[in-house]
Amino acid sequence: MKPKPRTVIIEQLSGINCKDLGNKRGSYTIDLSLRLPQIVCAKISRGCVAFHHRSLHRNTPGDIQSFQLKPIKSGFGYRYVFICNCNTAVQSLYYHAGRLCCRWCIPHALYASQTSSKRQRQVLQISRIESLLGDKRYSTYRRVRERLERKLGAKVMLAKALRG
Numbered sequence: 455m456k457p458k459p460r461t462v463i464i465e466q467l468s469g470i471n472c473k474d475l476g477n478k479r480g481s482y483t484i485d486l487s488l489r490l491p492q493i494v495c496a497k498i499s500r501g502c503v504a505f506h507h508r509s510l511h512r513n514t515p516g517d518i519q520s521f522q523l524k525p526i527k528s529g530f531g532y533r534y535v536f537i538c539n540c541n542t543a544v545q546s547l548y549y550h551a552g553r554l555c556c557r558w559c560i561p562h563a564l565y566a567s568q569t570s571s572k573r574q575r576q577v578l579q580i581s582r583i584e585s586l587l588g589d590k591r592y593s594t595y596r597r598v599r600e601r602l603e604r605k606l607g608a609k610v611m612l613a614k615a616l617r618g
């Protein structure tokens with residue numbers, strides 16, 4: 455039997471919203487390392503944004519990915535969207551498989567609300583708790599962590615029971 459493709463939950467990917475890039479006028483550089491540790495900075499210039507990826511090896515520069523920024527008239531002014539390499543206008547780009555792209559470029563990508571089966575919801579809850587446990591900020595709160603670990607234990611047991 456073929457293994458089922460693994461669903462990617464969009465909310466769990468790190469991403470960048472076009473709104474996070476400032477006013478998009480003129481030329482400037484934005485530090486995104488807190489939001490996206492894999493990206494050193496974003497350089498905005500002439501209606502384009504260039505994301506500078508962190509270098510993977512010493513002495514070799516990291517990749518640069520460029521996207522056009524398209525103004526869309528809305529209400530009192532303009533809002534901007536990215537034009538992905540697949541030519542789709544999107545508000546957010548996501549980091550997946552070492553690069554930034556839109557949700558349509560990620561195979562098997564779904565919003566959490568689109569994963570409907572009981573089994574999938576279980577998996578989603580487990581990975582949510584797991585990502586909380588992995589979060590540095592939570593490691594300082596021992597009691598929260600312990601409670602989450604207990605909850606995680608129960609969920610994993612339940613998921614295994616459902617599976618088998």
Ligand SMILES: [Zn+2]
Nearest residue numbers: 538540556559
């Ligand atoms: Zn795309």
